[in-house]
Each structure stands twice: as C-alpha cells, then as structure tokens.
Amino acid sequence: MKRRGVHLFAVSLIAFLMAAIIIGAYYFYRTKRPLDIGKSKILERFSFSSPDEMDEWQEKILSRERTGYETMQREGRFCVKAVSEDSASTMFYKKRLSRGNNPFISWDWLVEEFPDTDKEDNLAKKEQFDFAAQVYVVFYARFLPSAKAIQYVWSKDIASGTACDSPYTKNVKVIVLESGEPGVWKREQRDINLDYKNLFGAEPKKDVMAVSFMTDSDSTDSGAVAYYTDIELGYLGDERKEESSDI
Numbered sequence: 730m731k732r733r734g735v736h737l738f739a740v741s742l743i744a745f746l747m748a749a750i751i752i753g754a755y756y757f758y759r760t761k762r763p764l765d766i767g768k769s770k771i772l773e774r775f776s777f778s779s780p781d782e783m784d785e786w787q788e789k790i791l792s793r794e795r796t797g798y799e800t801m802q803r804e805g806r807f808c809v810k811a812v813s814e815d816s817a818s819t820m821f822y823k824k825r826l827s828r829g830n831n832p833f834i835s836w837d838w839l840v841e842e843f844p845d846t847d848k849e850d851n852l853a854k855k856e857q858f859d860f861a862a863q864v865y866v867v868f869y870a871r872f873l874p875s876a877k878a879i880q881y882v883w884s885k886d887i888a889s890g891t892a893c894d895s896p897y898t899k900n901v902k903v904i905v906l907e908s909g910e911p912g913v914w915k916r917e918q919r920d921i922n923l924d925y926k927n928l929f930g931a932e933p934k935k936d937v938m939a940v941s942f943m944t945d946s947d948s949t950d951s952g953a954v955a956y957y958t959d960i961e962l963g964y965l966g967d968e969r970k971e972e973s974s975d976i
Contacts, residue, residue: 771963792817792947808958811944821941843885845949862955902928
C-alpha cells in the first residue's frame, strides 16, 4: 500500500508539473505575439539618435561600481550601449502611465556578452542574479521599497516564459522574455496591465510611475554587454478620458 501511495503521488506530481508547463507556455505564447498597436497612442519614444536623449534618464548606482551607458551606433542603428564590469546601475525614466488607459511598453535590445558564462543563470539565488539585459516597469508607491515592479530579462539559458518572484522581494515579478541568441536584435511589446494581472494575480491598483533598463554583473563578479533602443511608452487602443489620481 505504501509503494502504491508513493506511485500515485509521483503520478499526480508529474501531472501537476505538465499542466503548469502547458499553462505557462500558453500564457507566454499569447503575450509574446505582437500587440495590436494600430490605434495606440505613443506618449514617449527614445531612439537615442542624440546624446541629449540620455539627459532625460537618471542613473541609480546599485553596487560599488557603476555600469557604463553611452549612446552610439551599432549596425547602423542609434542605441545605448551598456557595459558592466562587476557593476550594477540602472537608467530610469519617470513617467506616469494611467492604468485605466491600458498602458504598454515596447523596445529593442541586443545582448553581446552574458555575465558569468561558466554557470547557468539562476532566478532564485541572489549570488547568481545577474542579467545582461533587463527592463523594469515600476508602479507607484508612497515609499519606494514597497513599490511593485515587473522585471523583464534576457537570460543566457533559462527558458523564455519562465516567471517567478525576485529573490530580493516578492513585490518584483521576474519574467524571462528571451533566452540565448547573443548578437541578435529582438523587439518586445508588452501589455503592462495583462502582464501585471498574470504575474500578480490581480489588476494593478496603482499607475506606472517609472521605467528603467539595466545591465549588471556584480553578483557574479563578471562582465556583461548589451544594447537598448526604440523604447516606446503609451496607451493601447482608444484613450479614456478619465485619469486615476495616484501620482
């Protein structure tokens, strides 16, 4: 009887894991498809064709060393090159996006060098929580440490669509958008409300207050290089007249 019980438990566990994989894959496929932006309203666009565009972004240093960010051209495209050498700092842009108007964010990015290529990426351990390319959407909070955020990452080897809590705080949900493929430009388009609902399990109660991009390698004492461009912020579909008053 005991052996039979163990067998039934194993079968149930496998069935649960398979269901989780299928549901996760379906969600990722559905939200990975290009958004219908035919009626969208773009509020901000950063092509970084001029160094002055970087003046609108602020840097926050998160470790002893800062990541270097500079505007340049790669393959004929204007962009920001991020070079991390055992460093972590983020470039953020303060922008209110009303949750009632279905906000979206889109951008292009490319990874040239992943941090610590000798080890696999790990979403659960702080000592391995480095990513060559990351984009954050931060929601309003009276006190910044309590703010909720979505962290989109490009991993070296974790499967696209993988999502979990940040090892630093449950207020930040991490989702892997790209896996592997260094040297290739990728375009991302994200429905912020939909991502929030799927990751946090409820509709957002606060407006977006900022977005940021970051390349870091301080936890793994290594290096990383990535590029960012064509960052767009706006609303999907017809904009509503009413505005929430969070910020």
